[in-house]
Amino acid sequence: MNNNYIIKHIASIDEAAVIERSYSGNEKDTYVMIDHPGTAIVSAKHNHCFLMLLQYRKIIDKVTIEFPGGVIKKGESPLDAVKREFKEETHFELNSPQQLGSYIASVGTSNEKFHLFVDSLSSTPKGIEILDSRFEITHNEHTYQLVFVPDELFVSLIKKGIIYDSKSILAYFLSSFLGKTI
Numbered sequence: 073m074n075n076n077y078i079i080k081h082i083a084s085i086d087e088a089a090v091i092e093r094s095y096s097g098n099e100k101d102t103y104v105m106i107d108h109p110g111t112a113i114v115s116a117k118h119n120h121c122f123l124m125l126l127q128y129r130k131i132i133d134k135v136t137i138e139f140p141g142g143v144i145k146k147g148e149s150p151l152d153a154v155k156r157e158f159k160e161e162t163h164f165e166l167n168s169p170q171q172l173g174s175y176i177a178s179v180g181t182s183n184e185k186f187h188l189f190v191d192s193l194s195s196t197p198k199g200i201e202i203l204d205s206r207f208e209i210t211h212n213e214h215t216y217q218l219v220f221v222p223d224e225l226f227v228s229l230i231k232k233g234i235i236y237d238s239k240s241i242l243a244y245f246l247s248s249f250l251g252k253t254i
Contacts, residue, residue: 108184113141150187
């Protein structure tokens, strides 16, 4: 395949664009590029447990376990976004989130920058289930629930394919690697 190619914009829908790339000759490929304002997420911990969301994601038709977070609104800083999203999704306030870093997960198809934060909870939220090693996800399109994931269980849930959200996995390992105390 020759590296000389032409990129042709085919269509746009909101923040997505369908792109066709033509190589010299007759070879073509088509892909979708996503223009995204960015996402801020936080791994918040209390008593050696991470506060996470169990929620259904239509795009993959599965229930996931993720750290709280969401889209950065226009004019909003990543720090302000993570505070707002955490409050919206958990109904709790963050203490003093520290930014671990930022990354782009798929540079070939999206410019979405993930901003990762860590923090701790100052008080114990009541009535939140603590997952154990017997935990299994049940498929339910209405699932949206806070859960505590014990630190010592996190890696085994990744290995079992129960936690597979890349931003949550990266936040967990990055905070461990950088030695951020959360």
